[in-house]
Amino acid sequence: MLKKIVFPLILSWFTMVYATAQxxxxxxxxxxxxxxxxxxxxxxxxxxxxxxxxxxxxxxLAILKEIDFHNGTIEAMISGQPADNAGExxxxxxxxxxxxxxxxxxxxxFYLRPTNGRADDQIRRNHSTQYISVPGYxxxxxxxxxxxxxESYADMVPAEWMKVKIEVSNDTAKLYLxxxxxxxxxxxxxxxxxxxxxxxxxxxGPGTLAYFADLKLTKED
Numbered sequence: 001m002l003k004k005i006v007f008p009l010i011l012s013w014f015t016m017v018y019a020t021a022q023x024x025x026x027x028x029x030x031x032x033x034x035x036x037x038x039x040x041x042x043x044x045x046x047x048x049x050x051x052x053x054x055x056x057x058x059x060x061l062a063i064l065k066e067i068d069f070h071n072g073t074i075e076a077m078i079s080g081q082p083a084d085n086a087g088e089x090x091x092x093x094x095x096x097x098x099x100x101x102x103x104x105x106x107x108x109x110f111y112l113r114p115t116n117g118r119a120d121d122q123i124r125r126n127h128s129t130q131y132i133s134v135p136g137y138x139x140x141x142x143x144x145x146x147x148x149x150x151e152s153y154a155d156m157v158p159a160e161w162m163k164v165k166i167e168v169s170n171d172t173a174k175l176y177l178x179x180x181x182x183x184x185x186x187x188x189x190x191x192x193x194x195x196x197x198x199x200x201x202x203x204x205g206p207g208t209l210a211y212f213a214d215l216k217l218t219k220e221d
Contacts, residue, residue, distance in 0.1 A: 020072070020218055020219045020220070021216065021217070021218045022216070022217045022218070022219075023214075023215070023216050024064060024067075024200075024215040024216065024217055026048070026049040026202075026212055026213065026215055027040055027049065028040060028049070030064060030065055031049070031062035031063060031064055031065060031202070032062070032063045032065060033062055033063075034059050034060065034061050034062070034063060034104045034201075035053060035054045035055045035057055035059055035060045035061075036051050036052060036053050036054060036060050036061060036062055036204060037051070037052050037054065038050065038051050038062050041211065043079065043211040043213070044079070044160075044161060046077060046161065046211075046213040046214065047213060048077075048079075048211040048212060048213040049062070049202065049211065049212045049213070050209070050210070050211055051202050051204050051210045051211070051212060052083065052204065052208065052209055052210070053204045053205065053206060053207075053208060055206070056205075056206040058109075058132065058134050058138060059104050059107075059134065060203065060204050060205065060206075061097050061100070061104075061107075061201035061202055061203040061204065062201065062202040063097075063100055063104065063199050063200075063201045063202075064199050064200045064201070064202075064215075065199075067199040067200050067217070068197055068198075068199070069098060069099065069168075069197060069198060069199065069200055069217065069219060070099070070168075070195075070196070070197045070219070070220075070221055071168050071169050071170065071219070071220045071221050072167075072168060072217065072218045072219040072220040072221075073165060073166065073167050073168070073216075073217075073218040073220075074096055074098060074164075074165070074166040074168070074200060074215075074216075074217055075163070075164070075165045075166075075214070075215070075216040075217075075218075076096060076163075076164055076212055076213070076214060076215040076216070077161045077162070077163055077164075077212070077213045077214045078094050078095070078096070078112070078161070078162055078164055078210065078211070078212055078213075079094065079114075079159060079160060079161050079162065079210065079211040080092035080093060080094025080112060080114045080158065080159075080204070080208050080209070080210045080211075081114065081115075081158040081159040081208070081209050081210075082115065082158070082207055082208065082209070083207050083208060083209040084209075085207075086206075086207030086208070087206075087207055089206075089207075090115075090205075090206065090207030090208065091113035091114065091115045091116055091205070092112075092113065092114040092115050092158045092159075092208055092209075092210075093111055093112070093113060093204060093205025093206070093207075093208050094111060094112055094114065094203070094204055094205070094208060094210040095109055095110050095111025095112055095130075095164075095203045095204075096109070096110055096111075096164060096166055096200065096201070096202070096203060097109045097200065097201030097202075097203045098166065098168060098173075098198070098200055098201070099168075099192065099196050099197060099198035099199075100198040100199040100200065100201045101196075101198050102198075102199075105134070105135065106134060106135065106192050106196065106198070107133070107134045107192075107198065107201060108131075108133050108134075108168075108173065108190050108191070108192060109131065109132045109133070109134070109201075109203050110129070110130070110131055110164070110166055110173070110175045110185065111129075111130050111132070111203055111205065112128065112129055112130070112154075112156055112162070112164075113127055113128055113129075113130065114128075114156045114157060114158035114159070114160075114162075115158050116128045116156075117153075117154065117155050117156035117157060117158075118155070118156075118157065125153045126148070126151065126152070126153050127151050128151075128152065128153050128154045128155075128156060128184075129151055129152050129153075129154050129175060129177075129184050129185045130150065130151045130185075131150040131151070131173075131175075131185060131187045132150075133190065133191035133192055136191065137191045139151070150185075150187060151185070152184055152185045153184075154177050154184040154185075156177070161211075161213075162177060162178055163177065163178050163179060164176070164177060165177075167183075169220075170190075170194045170195075171188070171189060171190045171194035172186070172187065172188050172189075172190065173186075173187050173190055174186050174187075200215075200217065
């Protein structure tokens, strides 16, 4: 009798969780733009959305339409590299924003600095992954007040595809790269309201040429 009761409950739970998984079609019509340009592209074998920033603001991203996300998992293939006209400080900044407010005034962001991954300077390597939060928590503030807490090293190469997975649960988020079993970066104190909901954004930094593909979203609530 116990087996007859437990099995349906387990099956029902798995059905409930996986029913919320959604593959997101990325094209110029599926996003709203905030200080970026987008273009449909084929890049290194993948149908991708090409994204370039138009300013040095933290609010340079393409925001997915009709997405309401709080907790769950975001998966995507991303590639970033310095644009041809970029300055010396360009690193190919590319990442994913989540819980993005409709007016783009609030968001949480994980991003990468691909040119840092194999730099000869160890300090640059240590700044390969980054968390920021808008408003109020740019990378400069976080690095100054909490050195090493919101960034870390990870192996990466500019202009190549990298798989990112972000797990979000209330005020905690974890960033995984390229099928790694352990996260490259853990943030246990997301700076915005942990109850906040919002969209997902394809985020780029200044002087970056970026591509995004294979976006999958699994919502847990």
